[in-house]
Amino acid sequence: MSYVADEILMAYADGELTPEECQALERLLRQDAALRVRLAPFVETRAQLATAFEPTLREPVPDRLIKAIERARPQARASMTSVPLGGRLRLLVDAAAARIAPGGFTPALAASMATLVVAGAAVGWLAGRANTPAEAPPSLIATSGPDLVASGALAYALDANPSRTVLTTDNGRTSIEPIVSFRTTTDSVCREYRVTVSGAKQDAAGLACRTPSGTWRIAQHVETPKQPARTPATDGTYQTATGINNPAIDAMVETMISGEAFGADDEALFLKNAWQSPQ
Amino acid sequence: MVDEIQSRMIQLLPRLRRFALALTGDKDKADYLVQDTCERALAHLDQWKPGTSLDSWMYRIAQNIWVDHHRGRRAQGDPRQLDEVENLVGVDGRAVTESRLTLAAVTESIARLPADQQVLVAMVCVEGVSYKEAANILGIPIGTVMSRLSRARQSLYAALTDIPVAAAVPPPIPVSSRER
Helix, strand or coil: CCCCCHHHHHHHHCCCCCHHHHHHHHHHHHHCHHHHHHHHHHHHHHHHHHHHHHHHHHCCECHHHHHHHHHCCHHHHHHCCCCCHHHHHHHHHHHHHHHHCCCCCCHHHHHHHHHHHHHHHHHHHHCCCCCCCCCCCCCCEEEECCEEEECHHHHHHHHHCCCCCCEEECCCCEEEEEEEEEEECCCCEEEEEEEEECCCCCEEEEEEEECCCCCEEEEEEEEECCCCCCCCCCCCCCCCCCCCCCHHHHHHHHHHECCCCCCHHHHHHHHHCCCCCCC | CHHHHHHHHHHHHHHHHHHHHHHHCCHHHHHHHHHHHHHHHHHCHHHCCCCCCHHHHHHHHHHHHHHHHHHHHHHHCCHHHHHHHHHHCCHHHHCCCCCCCCHHHHHHHHHCCCHHHHHHHHHHHHCCCCHHHHHHHHCCCHHHHHHHHHHHHHHHHHHHHCCCHHHCCCCCCCHHHCCC
């Protein structure tokens, strides 16, 4: 029987062999128990390490790191004209919110909010979490190859919720709110969102961009200072939210946005059209 | 241009943090390493060739900083280093026999490897970098990558299972071959 080097066994475990090499090695592996024993350390270590470190990817990135990157941009800042776009975006958002407020939480909006809350509960149920006393919030972000993508209720909210409407899930513990939508200079559509988990020390906020395959790629996901939970009051009024106002997210939006953020009508067209550009 | 690279760096942060955690075994140290990496990268942006992989370039910077730091501390015989080594090789360190290993157990085992092996384990097993790319990042031949990594994996396996490699139960025949 021919000798197979450790390195070849490892390359097999790591998916580095060609299909032909795999077939040849698999023939030998079937016949040779000792060879299978030698393969085990490579298969096991790869699987164990990948599994052990995977959750790290989903943790929000500390603000400090993002600031460290942004600090080093004096030349970019200097070339920027007038009001930083993040600020402009904020003004737009607040103006849009002001059209609904003050106290103008219309019955139609209240009804759609109720639907969304129910939908959120359904999402929780589908994910098999509604009846479990969840300690960890439901997984909102998954990996897809090298990318992070929105999953579960976050993907649902980005797909279906107009900006400034809250979707709650995980028995009301987790609230997800798309904040604003816009088109990028590379002609894709992105949405800023906020996630609030009751009991968590921090909120999270992020930026997700629609991919051609219909997923929402997470461009950014950061911790933000805790905000009071937003729940519709019993008298039907609604507390007007402030923007996320996270400098890291604002800065990224500045680099990506083309023109201005979508108004409610533009956004409604995208919502209807599964986030494809209306023709 | 600068803005675009910064955006891409921010998008890379989750993976850089994971890589740094695999190297340092400690979340705080990992974040300091990531911060140093980003600052050094931004200060030397002229050295990055547009069109080449930004990921690989950042991994290279991170591992350079980490290796320099690691070697520096060893050469000076930093007493903290000794304490840490004692902690790492502590009494219960080899008792891991569960099939699902905790992150702490895994990072502890990685920490016992020589530095050049740790880097490869973090790159290939944790980050999923190919052998070829790892060789390219580290500037070493692919054969060296494979022999180093194979030794590292055997030590890791022995540490994580606490069974001598030869006495392990044979794994099942690969699934993909069964119907052939």
